Amino acid sequence: MLRGKQTWWFDKRPVIIGSATVVGPDEGDGPLAADFDLIHPMLDLQQKTWEKAERLLLEQASDLAIQSAGLTKQQLQFYVGGDLMNQIISNSFAARTVGAPYLGVFGACSTSMESLAIASLIVNSGSGSYVLAGTCSHNCTAEKQFRYPTEYGSQKPPTAQYTVTGAGAVVVAAEGEGPVVECATIGKIADLGIKDPFNMGAAMAPAAVDTIQTHFQDTGREPGDYDLIVTGDLASVGFPIARDLLSRDGVQMEQTVFNDCGLMVYDVAKQKVQAGGSGCGCSAVVTYGHLLKRMKRGELRRILIVATGALLSPLSYQQGESIPCIAHAVAIEQPH
Amino acid sequence: MLRGKQTWWFDKRPVIIGSATVVGPDEGDGPLAADFDLIHPMLDLQQKTWEKAERLLLEQASDLAIQSAGLTKQQLQFYVGGDLMNQIISNSFAARTVGAPYLGVFGACSTSMESLAIASLIVNSGSGSYVLAGTCSHNCTAEKQFRYPTEYGSQKPPTAQYTVTGAGAVVVAAEGEGPVVECATIGKIADLGIKDPFNMGAAMAPAAVDTIQTHFQDTGREPGDYDLIVTGDLASVGFPIARDLLSRDGVQMEQTVFNDCGLMVYDVAKQKVQAGGSGCGCSAVVTYGHLLKRMKRGELRRILIVATGALLSPLSYQQGESIPCIAHAVAIEQPH
Numbered sequence: 001m002l003r004g005k006q007t008w009w010f011d012k013r014p015v016i017i018g019s020a021t022v023v024g025p026d027e028g029d030g031p032l033a034a035d036f037d038l039i040h041p042m043l044d045l046q047q048k049t050w051e052k053a054e055r056l057l058l059e060q061a062s063d064l065a066i067q068s069a070g071l072t073k074q075q076l077q078f079y080v081g082g083d084l085m086n087q088i089i090s091n092s093f094a095a096r097t098v099g100a101p102y103l104g105v106f107g108a109c110s111t112s113m114e115s116l117a118i119a120s121l122i123v124n125s126g127s128g129s130y131v132l133a134g135t136c137s138h139n140c141t142a143e144k145q146f147r148y149p150t151e152y153g154s155q156k157p158p159t160a161q162y163t164v165t166g167a168g169a170v171v172v173a174a175e176g177e178g179p180v181v182e183c184a185t186i187g188k189i190a191d192l193g194i195k196d197p198f199n200m201g202a203a204m205a206p207a208a209v210d211t212i213q214t215h216f217q218d219t220g221r222e223p224g225d226y227d228l229i230v231t232g233d234l235a236s237v238g239f240p241i242a243r244d245l246l247s248r249d250g251v252q253m254e255q256t257v258f259n260d261c262g263l264m265v266y267d268v269a270k271q272k273v274q275a276g277g278s279g280c281g282c283s284a285v286v287t288y289g290h291l292l293k294r295m296k297r298g299e300l301r302r303i304l305i306v307a308t309g310a311l312l313s314p315l316s317y318q319q320g321e322s323i324p325c326i327a328h329a330v331a332i333e334q335p336h
Numbered sequence: 337m338l339r340g341k342q343t344w345w346f347d348k349r350p351v352i353i354g355s356a357t358v359v360g361p362d363e364g365d366g367p368l369a370a371d372f373d374l375i376h377p378m379l380d381l382q383q384k385t386w387e388k389a390e391r392l393l394l395e396q397a398s399d400l401a402i403q404s405a406g407l408t409k410q411q412l413q414f415y416v417g418g419d420l421m422n423q424i425i426s427n428s429f430a431a432r433t434v435g436a437p438y439l440g441v442f443g444a445c446s447t448s449m450e451s452l453a454i455a456s457l458i459v460n461s462g463s464g465s466y467v468l469a470g471t472c473s474h475n476c477t478a479e480k481q482f483r484y485p486t487e488y489g490s491q492k493p494p495t496a497q498y499t500v501t502g503a504g505a506v507v508v509a510a511e512g513e514g515p516v517v518e519c520a521t522i523g524k525i526a527d528l529g530i531k532d533p534f535n536m537g538a539a540m541a542p543a544a545v546d547t548i549q550t551h552f553q554d555t556g557r558e559p560g561d562y563d564l565i566v567t568g569d570l571a572s573v574g575f576p577i578a579r580d581l582l583s584r585d586g587v588q589m590e591q592t593v594f595n596d597c598g599l600m601v602y603d604v605a606k607q608k609v610q611a612g613g614s615g616c617g618c619s620a621v622v623t624y625g626h627l628l629k630r631m632k633r634g635e636l637r638r639i640l641i642v643a644t645g646a647l648l649s650p651l652s653y654q655q656g657e658s659i660p661c662i663a664h665a666v667a668i669e670q671p672h
Contacts, residue, residue: 087444101522104443189432189438316429
């Protein structure tokens with residue numbers, strides 16, 4: 001299985017037998033609305049706090065993913081998840097509801113693919129037959145924790161991104177019907193010295209490029225082997241940087257085969273989302289909602305999801321630190 | 337490999353080929369001082385902030401662990417780590433220094449065994465030959481973030497615990513000399529409704545008991561199969577609760593074979609540490625410092641480390657939530 005230094009090959013071909021996405025109103029107004037399982041009309045989900053609303057998004061996505069897999073909670077063997085909240089409380093509290101043995105992970109917005117990679121490793125190694133991977137974010141919890149509470153109405157620069165209100169979850173299984181997780185490339189930290197928390201797309205672009213290049217080297221694959229390669233949440237500032245960096249290295253890809261979840265989840269030109277979407281929920285809802293459904297419809301055969309994460313905390317940037325970034329890539333294939 | 341529902345068996349017998357611990361002055365004044373690799377005389381490690389000091393503890397422990405394994409940083413294939421800081425910044429920044437592909441994890445004070453379990457899974461599945469697992473905590477960063485800055489000099493109730501200033505790291509390898517990681521039991525959330533962040537030992541005790549009982553069920557082992565079973569950081573309030581709960585279930589163990597890292601790391605009667613030690617660093621420095629050295633000296637053949645974690649955040653308890661707790665157990669054996 002040790003074919004590539006940073007890449008795990010899943011030779012037992014773990015299958016995504018269930019998936020679900022739950023989103024908020026802005027995502028429901030976006031171009032991918034038809035592919036989400038549940039759209040909440042109100043940001044607060046009728047909860048008393050934003051944090052409780054975020055947790056509910058994830059609990060609902062987990063429930064729906066388990067249902068769509070035809071399982072009960074009791075059949076789940078492990079739950080792997082994380083989110084942006086301090087001490088990943090959305091996941092830890094959702095894990096209490098789900099009840100399965102739980103591994104908390106944190107990769108900021110790369111958590112979607114980090115948790116999918118670990119869940120697939122567990123299944124592939126025979127250590128579990130049904131593993132849930134989930135993540136979530138909420139616009140108002142993330143803004144409150146990382147920048148300013150949305151109630152302040154503070155202005156944001158155009159390089160800022162709009163945290164997706166949404167949760168995505170999948171059930172990875174040893175056997176069954178569905179898209180197969182082929183391999184995962186685990187990223188290393190890239191930090192080019194950017195310190196501006198309102199420009200995370202630019203900070204994360206080099207990490208995405210490094211992981212994509214490493215993935216091609218490790219696997220011997222090339223862009224043409226994928227019907228679609230998407231980055232997690234580079235949005236309109238970071239994505240062109242990633243494309244430029246790749247093209248300098250001789251990797252040319254059209255937007256039809258290379259795109260970014262942060263650009264896909266909203267109509268960036270019309271919705272008030274600054275540079276585009278971000279947050280743990282961004283790549284999760286685009287992948288587990290839109291892309292898996294396109295695979296099932298036969299429109300995509302093999303895709304590579306390169307989820308990007310900015311591993312800063314408010315405290316680290318207040319202390320003058322730059323933003324360490326990372327990207328984890330997972331290749332998913334729809335069997336014939 | 338799927339012998340127990342919550343337990344991963346590592347049939348390829350991954351080996352801990354290197355380990356290191358770095359601690360602060362209070363731990364250096366404690367009974368295990370001789371087993372730590374580096375003792376800092378000052379809490380600030382001559383850094384400008386407590387957070388930078390915590391990160392340095394981990395960077396030093398990682399460096400020393402890699403050295404003790406006879407490796408260079410470039411030979412490391414993956415780094416798995418987490419800590420108590422918001423967005424686990426100590427590990428994410430240390431991962432930048434280490435340079436290896438990085439998986440951030442969070443299990444509060446159970447992170448030591450969560451990261452060791454995942455590192456062992458990676459090695460056992462053939463997905464990596466050299467994997468670093470590390471964690472850390474610092475008394476002043478944890479107090480500041482979870483309760484009050486130590487500079488305030490606020491009083492604490494006797495049920496409170498004293499966060500260990502220390503970092504521990506190990507290198508897990510496919511082959512080599514050293515103690516073998518036999519199996520890991522991944523815990524599920526236990527939450528009996530305790531809401532007091534100054535009484536985490538009591539909150540965590542049921543999680544430790546659940547994981548210990550599950551470990552015995554999954555593996556068919558019993559207490560006598562271990563020379564020592566230690567919980568992570570239940571300390572003087574939580575540990576007797578765990579022992580009582582186990583004895584009600586018919587599991588009787590003397591303190592010579594059942595102990596707690598939070599009670600071992602300090603002289604609880606003499607040092608001003610309230611109920612005893614806690615923090616991610618607690619089980620890490622006791623296990624990777626003291627216990628691994630006892631194994632190498634032939635004093636212990638097989639041990640079970642049950643690292644306990646309270647998965648709260650200041651925000652969750654401010655919103656009136658109870659404390660979800662978890663424990664992950666790893667069995668380590670010294671080959672003959």
